[in-house]
Amino acid sequence: MEDRQIWRRAKEAAEANYDRLSPATRARLDCLLELIMGLKEELFQLSSAAGSAHICRECGGRCCLNGKYHVSVLDLxxxxxAGVAPVMPDFDKAPLCPYGGAEGCLMPPRFRSLTCLIFNCELVDDRMEPCSRDRFNVCERELRGAVAMADDLLACRAGRALMLSCDG
Ligand code: SF4
Ligand code: SF4
Structure with missing residues (x-):
């Protein structure tokens, strides 16, 4: 199956899985997703404070190569x-990330994948203040824990790579 078809099927399955939750479970999941998106914003801010925007632009986004595998079912x-249309991937850019553009990532930080947000190479990590690195590690742990809870609510491994599964 080609990438566009895998993505479309996985998107439809993820949305159907969300839509068929009971109102109570969906409300709990919505709260959890708010927490997850807040943690992602914070991780992004901590990396940004270390100068990631400039450093990553100079690097050309090497860690974004093959980024199509970073995005998870839970991200969709x-x-x-949130009632927001997902960023449409452009798979013709391979091996560049299908969610990237000339100015960098097209996804708002709160919708980026866990993998995108928890990785800092040493160029960024070396410029992080110790207290920021400590907070970064706490956010990562809390994010992983929240994703595990979302897995339970959705009764599936929602944190798995979207492009490696199209069964929702
Ligand atoms: S985190 Fe490191 S490898 Fe990734 S884009 Fe930034 S500078 Fe490049
Ligand atoms: S989704 Fe954005 S941050 Fe993640 S790999 Fe792709 S371009 Fe990079």
Whole structure:
């Protein structure tokens, strides 16, 4: 199956999975996704404070190569929960990330994948203040824990790579 078809099927399955939750479970998941998106924003801010925007532009986004595998089923569920249309991937850019553009990532930080947000190479990490690095590590742990809770609510491994599964 080609990438566009895998993505479309996985998106439809993720949305159907969200839509068929009971109102109570959906409300709990919405709260959890708010927490997840807040943690992602904070991780992004901590990296930004270390100068990631400039450093990553100079690097050309090497860690974004093959970024199509970073995005998870849960990331698409988060768009559904927020009532926001997901960023459409452009798979013709391979091996560049299908969610990247000339100015960098097209996804708002709160909708980026866990993998995109928790990785800092040493160029960024070396410029992080110790207290910021400590906070970064706490956010990562809390994010992983929240994703595990979302897995339970959705009764599936929602944190898995979207492009490696199209069964929702
Ligand atoms: S985190 Fe490091 S490898 Fe990734 S884009 Fe930034 S500078 Fe490049
Ligand atoms: S989604 Fe954005 S941050 Fe993640 S790999 Fe792609 S371009 Fe990079």
């Amino acid at each position: 569920v988060a768009y559904r929960s």
